[in-house]
Amino acid sequence: MSLREEINKEKIPSHVAIIMDGNGRWASKRGFSRVRGHEMGVDAVRQSSEAATELGIKYLTLYAFSTENWNRPKFEIDALMKLLVRSVNKERKTFMENNIRLLAIGNLKSLPAKSLTELMKAIDDTSQNTGLNLVLALSYGSRWEIVEAVRNIAQQVAGGFLKPEDISAGNISSALTTASIPDPELLIRTSGEYRVSNFLLWQIAYSELYFTPTLWPDFSKEEFYKAILDYQRRERRFGFTSEQIHKTKKRLFN
Ligand code: IPE
Ligand code: IPE
Ligand code: MG
Secondary structure (H helix, E strand, O other), rough: OHHHHHOHHHHHHOOEEEEOOOHEEEEEHOOOOOHHHHHHHHHHHHHHHHHHHOOOOOEEEEEEEEEHEEEEEEEHHHHHHHHHHHHHHHHHHOOOHOOEEEEEEOHHHHHHHHHHHHHHHHHHHOOOOOOOEEEEEEEOOOHHHHHHHHHHHHHHHHHHOOOOOHHOHHHHHHHHOOOOOOOOOEEEEOOOOOOOOOOOOOOOOOOOOEEEEHHHHHOOOOHHHHHHHHHHHOOOOOOHHHHHHHHHHHHHOO
């Protein structure tokens, strides 16, 4: 049986988030420039988007550029921003053919004007598509996002629209850039690093975490299926006991 056939169609996560890491190491190992690694990473984006589409996953969020990545050498930042424009333009046809809707989260205002224009064009063109929501996290940082949300809520309080005692987890979720997106059930990080690097800190409170040593450009469809299978073998307890979870399942399914 192939890996894909082993996947339980009844237990597909609705949102998978990925920290796409290891492009630089992939390139260095081969004596290439880091930029070449990023270029090869675009193929892996295609692989994961295809796999997600085939499985009927509704949201795939990809961490493409963090607020901290602005500290990288200018040459690398420029190359990444150019690659973004090129890839978005190149993939537009595939997005339409596969009913993919492109979205973006992050401090988009900080992107170079050309990158932002092209990105917005692709978001606009695909806005009526109803298949996979492909969410690019660009100039994204969870702490930046939380600061923005706190500012927004503080303004509502200062304006008399919201009482401090009425602030709820729901208010906070709605003030984040992911307001319209469900929390990810599964977070994948490639390249063998065991950290979250300022990604979706609030949203991953109960996500299953999957770490793989595979470097991002090598993360194929099969690797994606492996992560989904691993997720399906886990028991999500949300603070309850295993026994309680089993009882609830019995009640729900009998
Ligand atoms: C991930 O690969 C892509 C971005 C952060 C833009 P890296 O560029 O971080 O690759 P490594 O971690 O140096 O190998
Ligand atoms: C995380 O990777 C950010 C992205 C994948 C865009 P980094 O390579 O920037 O993270 P650190 O520096 O290893 O934590
Ligand atoms: Mg890295």
